[in-house]
Amino acid sequence: MKCKEKLTPFEYxxxxxxxxxxxxxxPLYSEKREGIYQCKCCQTPLFSSKAKFDSGTGWPSFYRPISKEVIEESTDTSHGMVRTEVHCSKCKAHLGHVFPDGPPPTGLRYCINGVCLRFIPNE
Structure with missing residues (x-):
């Protein structure tokens, strides 16, 4: 099944x-349970709840992905800004952006649209 068939028009x-x-x-912005955040389209595990933090920005934020291989980056020059956009490496879905103002140990803030994620709680 293709992503467009799995997603709502807004998610797409x-x-x-x-x-x-x-x-x-x-709802994932305030999710506090332990678990894994997957790509909503292809189910690739992207982030662990262990790397989630409250950035105060209004979007789920993580200081690192599960592995470097699951995320791809590109330069986004839209809206008069230069930002680093992040994508799912498997299905190429836009997830959000990464900024250099996150907490230790990475100093990164992956600011991710919650509609791009599916949360799978630990059993």
């Missing part, structure tokens, strides 16, 4: 047309 817009969900609207 964010993930494949480089949209953004409004801040503080994703």
């Amino acid at each position: 817009h964010v993930m494949f047309e480089h949209g953004t969900e409004p801040a503080f609207t994703s």
Whole structure:
């Protein structure tokens, strides 16, 4: 099944047309349970709850992905800014952006649209 058939029109817009969900609207922003965050389209494990932190930005934030291989980066010059965009390496879905203002140990903040993620809690 193709991603477009699995996703709502809004999810598809964010993930494949480089949209953004409004801040503080994703239930995953306040998710506190332990588990894994997968790509909503291809189910690739992207982030662990162990790397999640409250950035105060309104989007789920992580200081590192599960592995370097699951995320690809590109330069985003939209909206008059230069940012580093992050994508799922398997299905190429736009996930959000990474910024150099995160906590130790990486100093990175992966600011991710919650609509791009599926949370799988630990049993």
